[in-house]
Amino acid sequence: MERLSHWKQVWKEDLGKVESPFFAVARVRSNLREGGDLWGAAALLKSCGLNTSRNLTEVQIARVLCSLEQGQWMLMRRRPVLPIDPKRYWYAKLCRSRVDERYWRGYNGPGKWKTLKIEMNKAVTSMAFIANFLTSRGDEGRVFLSSGKDYANTARTVTQQWVALRGDESEIARLSAIHPYGAVRKVTQYYVEADDHWSVTGASWHWRPVTADESYEFREE
Structure with missing residues (x-):
């Protein structure tokens, strides 16, 4: 038409x-x-x-x-x-755009969490680096910051915003949680060695909790 x-x-x-x-x-x-x-x-x-x-x-x-x-x-x-x-x-x-939070702000509805920015927690990270540096001095011949454990327990904050779904995501709407568009949530992540099924050793250094750049939240039945 x-x-x-x-x-x-x-x-x-x-x-x-x-x-x-x-x-x-x-x-x-x-x-x-x-x-x-x-x-x-x-x-x-x-x-x-x-x-x-x-x-x-x-x-x-x-x-x-x-x-x-x-x-x-x-x-x-x-x-x-x-x-x-x-x-x-x-x-x-x-x-x-349908995902423009400025247009939808003030309304509630289905959507997804979209990462706006990632910031290091300077205080926690500085303390972690100092502790890791002192520990690494026992590893002869290894350069500091050349291993994942040198970053252990450093922290960062992921800021995400609730935005509208795209047109091709309409099927998710009926299962999605409902939040105000433009709402913000913050997730604190720590760099740790944890289980990793994709790793040969079964573990790897990565940020926990794992947070995707775009993540869906489904309502409870």
């Missing part, structure tokens, strides 16, 4: 369905001359100060088409002849 949408109502993930201005202008010009029955045409005309699509003059049609040429309005198609290139058209860069 074809529809006309203001750029503020177009998701960044849907830009592949936006027709290029050249073909969009040709399609809308033809439609307006025939009465303007495209979905969203009434809103487009209203934004141009026109209340009807009947008996439009060529000057009025040109005014409407200017909105498509400038990118204020877009023609959405299931299979566009030539989808716009987001890198070429500046207005495409203004479209919001």
